[in-house]
Amino acid sequence: MGPNTPRRAGSAPNPWLALKVASYRPSLVPTxxxxxxxxxxxxxxxxxxxSPDGFRQTILxxxxxxxxxxxxSKTASALLGLKQLIEDKGYNVHHPVDVRFSGADEPWLSPAHGRKTCYIGVIMYRPFGKDIPYEDYFRDVDVLFYKLGxxxxxxxxxxxxxxxxxxxxPYWNDFLKLRDQLDPNGVFLNDYLQLVLGVGR
Structure with a gap:
């Protein structure tokens, strides 16, 4: 259970309103x-x-x-680095940090290709649709995690x-060759795929 969990009769209220208040006073986020x-x-x-029952969650x-x-093997370095980053930069970030694990798999562009994997996710809520500054924090986390492979x-x-x-x-170039063979006219490309794959239409 957490801030995404539907409220039930007789249960403690979800902290939506507290998150809304904290959007005006970020110093309240740690509390x-x-x-x-x-x-x-x-x-x-x-x-x-x-798996569908264990990982499925309604996001409200x-x-x-x-x-x-x-x-x-980089799990501890990543989590300790994240903690240090938050403390050093004074980021008021939202709970929780998601951590999950998987075995290695075979698809060429799977994030878990060829290695046992730890997935670490960070979030910033937008209570009642109010946007919360997040980009500086996310960019720093992005650099930290990328440097760890x-x-x-x-x-x-x-x-x-x-x-x-x-x-x-490791099979990046093989994937691009196969993609070009299967979609030579770029029918299945979009702006995002052009950026991350480095290919044009």
Whole structure:
């Protein structure tokens, strides 16, 4: 449970309003995080369920999200670096930081290709549609995780283009050759894919 969880009768209110207030007074964010931690994440929970049941979550608050897939061996460095970054820069960032793990897989452009992987995601909420400054924080996290060999989540915010991504995917050039063969006229390209793949229409 957390700020994305639907409110139930008799339960403590979700901290939507607190997040809204904190959008005007960001210094309140650490206090709100402590409340969320104490209320919703104060006990370890262990479940064995099918993946769709374990990972599916209804998101009720708009949010900005950045997520990287890092080599499993870099997990501690990434989390400690993130903590240090937040403290050094004085960022008032929203709870939680998502951490999950997966085995290696085979698809050429999978973030987990060829290595055991730790996924680390950071969020900034947009309560009631109010935009919250996030870009400086996300850009710093992006640099930190990329330097540790991370691969950004394809469907979330990142600041990488083809020149960056080529170095972290061993079959990058093979994929581009195959893509050109299957779509020589660029029918399935868009502006985002042109940027991250470094190809034109």
């Amino acid at each position: 709100i995080n402590q409340y969320i931690q104490k209320k919703f994440f104060n006990k370890p929970i262990s479940r064995v369920v099918p 608050i708009k949010q900005h999200v950045l997520e990287y897939a890092l080599p499993l 991370g691969r950004p989540h394809w469907g979330k915010i990142h600041y990488r283009d083809a020149s960056d991504l080529r170095s972290v995917y």
